[in-house]
Amino acid sequence: MNVIKNDNVLVIAGNEKGRQGRVLKTYPKTQRILVEGINFIKRHSRPSQQNPQGGIVEKEGTINVSNVMVICPKCSNATRIKRRILENGKSVRICRNCLEMLTVSG
Numbered sequence: 642m643n644v645i646k647n648d649n650v651l652v653i654a655g656n657e658k659g660r661q662g663r664v665l666k667t668y669p670k671t672q673r674i675l676v677e678g679i680n681f682i683k684r685h686s687r688p689s690q691q692n693p694q695g696g697i698v699e700k701e702g703t704i705n706v707s708n709v710m711v712i713c714p715k716c717s718n719a720t721r722i723k724r725r726i727l728e729n730g731k732s733v734r735i736c737r738n739c740l741e742m743l744t745v746s747g
């Protein structure tokens with residue numbers, strides 16, 4: 642996936658289009674991500690230690706990774722990510738806009 646934890650992303654499709662948030666978690670198998678403050682869903686929960694009352698809690702729900710674009714920390718534009726394999730075999734992510742290298746992953 643081209644999106645990794647702690648990236649800032651811009652939502653480009655769906656109900657939350659135009660909103661931004663930080664990636665809390667990625668699920669590569671399902672190509673879904675959890676973004677802070679985006680796509681709240683209501684869940685019914687039983688009383689627990691954390692939430693003694695139980696009832697309805699709002700929690701972020703996952704969204705498909707294809708519905709977001711990474712915001713480049715260097716040029717602050719929502720950008721498509723290019724991948725390049727370095728000579729040492731490591732894969733880096735490159736901003737298509739300013740061609741800066743983003744955080745290394747995978």
Ligand SMILES: [Zn+2]
Pocket residue numbers: 713714715716717718720736737738739740741
């Ligand atoms: Zn950039």
